[in-house]
Amino acid sequence: MKVIEDEQRVRVMEGQWTPEAVIKEIVEEGGHDEPFYVMDLGEVVARYHHWKELMPRVEPFYAVKCNDDKLLVSTLAALGAGFDCASKAEIEMVTGLGVRPERIIFANPAKLASHIRYSSSVGVDLMTFDSETELVKIKQHMPHAQLVVRIRCDAAAARCPLGIKFGCDPVTEAPRLLKLAAVFGLRVVGVSFHVGSGAEESGVYARAIQYCRALFTLGAAAGHAMHLLDLGGGFPGHTGSSIRETAQVINAALDANFSGCEVRVIAEPGRYFACAAYTLATMVYAKREVPAKEDDVEETHTMYFMNDGVYGSFNCLLYDHQEVTPVPLNTAEGTPRSSSFWGPTCDGLDCVVPRMRIPALPLGAWLVFRDMGAYTLPVASAFNGFPVPKVRAVVDRRLWSVLKELWPLTENHFVVAPPAPVAPLAPVTPAPEPHRAVFVECALK
Structure with missing residues (x-):
């Protein structure tokens, strides 16, 4: 089979499978001692359709900063999503995939002048602002921009509060900025907000939308033809989470404040x-035992060293305040023991899990970490020479048959190997049909 260098390969799956089963198959091939991700494209597609079902009026503009994996961005582009870009590089990446400029918002309220000029050169006219100095800068470098004033409306609790850095006060500052923009001859076309990444409150969206409604009225009085409402981000994404309650709040608030209005509504x-x-697989390559005391009981504590750490995928522990739990790929037997898990670098702060109880693990044991797609890959570094994990993408064959017609690809980009039988996930009665894996190599534009 011909291998296309430096391109992601999509593995097309048949029958029953799980990310863990794919990881186990890759590990059993042998010769693997570096961490890797398994990316399920089907999860992305399912979530896109779920979003459209729950909030048909709200267009999703994917926040590229969360994970700029080219395959993920390409898939969302193929489905029809728009994009929230925060820099020249992100705009360049998305437009390079063929995404039209009107499907992009430059949603960084504080932008470099060179990035504003680049945005103008490629036709991305929609951008946010939250200060007088930003208006002056935009007036100088892109006076034809379509502006969106970003206001502050914070959730009572959020994993990453953003209002401490961005967003003007909707009552005291935003009205003044709308008038100032009119004096400068700039066009303000809408209002945006961000309740905080990983928000834990749904009602905040209703409060923010009410602020936006009031600003639409003030904007019209200042001479602005406002027609865009940007709900920002904050939506949960971990396994088992739901946006249903948040969608109900948003839909009700839109009906109450923008019913019958020709307002385009987007979110990020x-x-x-x-x-x-994204599911991450790591390997235990070293361990040491040290004396410890837990609940006033002397015992032996095992330190496990993995091939990925906080300078790699687990930077999410620091940046995104995540909590992660390692699950052995193969069932670990025995009495749970005091343990900790550490990354591969020479930094003593490279600790992923400082304390948990788990049965003893042998050297070479593989660990699985679920829900690892957000704020991991784009922030990871190769500190100490340890590589950023590669992504192994998988997709169900039936879904692939649809997606390949939507991607910016032709049949020449795919090489399909003959299907090969693979052992079932686990012996059951009656035995399931064995799943077959087909490797597809694609060159993303």
Whole structure:
């Protein structure tokens, strides 16, 4: 089979399978001692359709900063999503995939002048602002921009509060900025907000939408033809989470405040699409036992060293305040023991799980971490020379037959190997049909 260098390969699956089963098959091939991800494209597609079902009026503009994996971005582009870009590089990546400029919002309220000029050169006219100095900068470098004023409306609790950095006060600052933009001859076409990444409150969206309704009225009085409402992000994405309650709040608030209005409504989900689609596999390559005391009882504590850590995928522990749980790929037997898990670098702070109880693990044991798609890959570094994990993408054959017609690809980009039988996931009665794996190599544009 011909291998296309430096391109992601999509593995097309038949029959019953899980990300863990794919990991086990890859590990059993042998010769693997580096961490890797398994990405389930089906999870991304399912979440896109679920979003459209629950909030048909709200267009998802994927927040590229959450995970800029080219395959993920390409799949969302093929499905029809728009994109929230925060820099020249992100705009360049998305437009390079053939996404039209009107499907992009430059949603960084504080932008480099060179990035504004680049945005103008490629036709991305929609951008946010939250200060007078930003208006002055935009007036100088892109006076024809379509502006969106970003206001602050924070959730009572959020994994990553953003209002401490971005967003003007909707009552005291935003009205003044709308008038100032009119004086500058700039066009303000809408209002945006961000309740905080990983928000834990649904009602905040209703409060923010009410602020936006009031600003639409003030904007019209200042001479602005406002027609865009940007709900920002904050939507959950981990396995088992739901946006149903949040969708109900948003739909009700839109009906109450923008019913009958020709207003385009967008949002900027990131972790909603990325988080659960990625499963990380790491390997235990070293361990040491040290004396410890737990609940006033002396015992032996085992330190396990993995081939990925906080300078790699687990930077999410620091940046995104995540909590992760390692699950042995093969069932670990025995009495749970005091344990900790550490990354591969020479930094003593490279600790992934400081304390948990788990049966003893042998060297070479593989661990599985679910929900690792959000704010992991784009922030990971190769510190100490340890590589960023590669992504192994998988997709169900029936879904692939549809997606390949939507991607910016032709049949020449795919090489399909003959299907080969693979052992079932686990012996059951009656025995399931064995799943077959087909490797498809694609060159993403």
